[in-house]
Amino acid sequence: MKNPQINLNPLLFNPSGERDCKLEEHGITMLIDTGNGLALFDDLLQLAGQYVDFIKLGFGTTVLYSKELLEKKLQLAKKANVKLYPGGTLFEIALHKGVVKEYFDFLQNVGFDYIEISEGTIDLPFRRRQMMIKEAVANGFTVISECGKKEEGSSCEVKDLERMLYSDLECGASYVIVEGRESGENVGIYNNKGNIDIDFLEEVKETIPNDMRRFLIWEAPQKKQQIGLIHFWGRNVNMGNIQCKDAFSLECLRRGLRFDTFSE
Numbered sequence: 001m002k003n004p005q006i007n008l009n010p011l012l013f014n015p016s017g018e019r020d021c022k023l024e025e026h027g028i029t030m031l032i033d034t035g036n037g038l039a040l041f042d043d044l045l046q047l048a049g050q051y052v053d054f055i056k057l058g059f060g061t062t063v064l065y066s067k068e069l070l071e072k073k074l075q076l077a078k079k080a081n082v083k084l085y086p087g088g089t090l091f092e093i094a095l096h097k098g099v100v101k102e103y104f105d106f107l108q109n110v111g112f113d114y115i116e117i118s119e120g121t122i123d124l125p126f127r128r129r130q131m132m133i134k135e136a137v138a139n140g141f142t143v144i145s146e147c148g149k150k151e152e153g154s155s156c157e158v159k160d161l162e163r164m165l166y167s168d169l170e171c172g173a174s175y176v177i178v179e180g181r182e183s184g185e186n187v188g189i190y191n192n193k194g195n196i197d198i199d200f201l202e203e204v205k206e207t208i209p210n211d212m213r214r215f216l217i218w219e220a221p222q223k224k225q226q227i228g229l230i231h232f233w234g235r236n237v238n239m240g241n242i243q244c245k246d247a248f249s250l251e252c253l254r255r256g257l258r259f260d261t262f263s264e
């Protein structure tokens, strides 16, 4: 007996393996790569590249690669239409050491187009932050900025997030990340068990209009945080610091192809 023809389209089957919606209609997915080798990186892009927008080379790992390897990673990412950029910590180290210009030159020399401007570890006065974003833009970078501190127990006020979001975009940033670290615990919007401060999200919803909120990327390394953010904001919420191994499962969560978001 012949196999019956099954029409998989109602199951969101995607024969082309490409995202089936326009850029502005899907949620940004940013992965954190803490040191994957080339073969793993290539594999990841082949498997899930179509569901990934950004890959951040975590913390200062960028400078541990040989130039050749870094250039190969950049080439692979570009081919897969994924933007690769170094973690904000590396910018903070450059600023702390007074070598921002050299940092810009290094990134340009290797071929990075994107840069993160953050202040998770250092003090960065507001005017200086604005200047840094403008300088990075003037040097030809697309800037992703970040709001929040890394210190355990640190949280962010909605009014600070709102101020930074408006100001950073005005200065030329393309997105503003909300700090959640690689752990997602005891930092930003997460308590020491990794649970989301829903009151914070409610306040954001009340204070910041939707057309501005879409420029926020929420760091959400844990599955329950990804589910919580999808439940709260919808499947197209922008999320970052997703572990590379979770890229595919996050896309399932977004599409309701998993128990936890079945009815989204």
Ligand SMILES: O=C(O)[C@H](CS(=O)(=O)O)OP(=O)(O)O
Residues within 6 Å of the ligand: 056, 057, 058, 059, 060, 086, 087, 088, 089, 090, 116, 118, 120, 146, 150, 177, 179, 180, 181, 182, 183
């Ligand atoms: O990659 C970085 O520099 C850090 C990683 S973590 O928050 O310290 O885990 O993130 P970033 O958001 O880029 O500051």
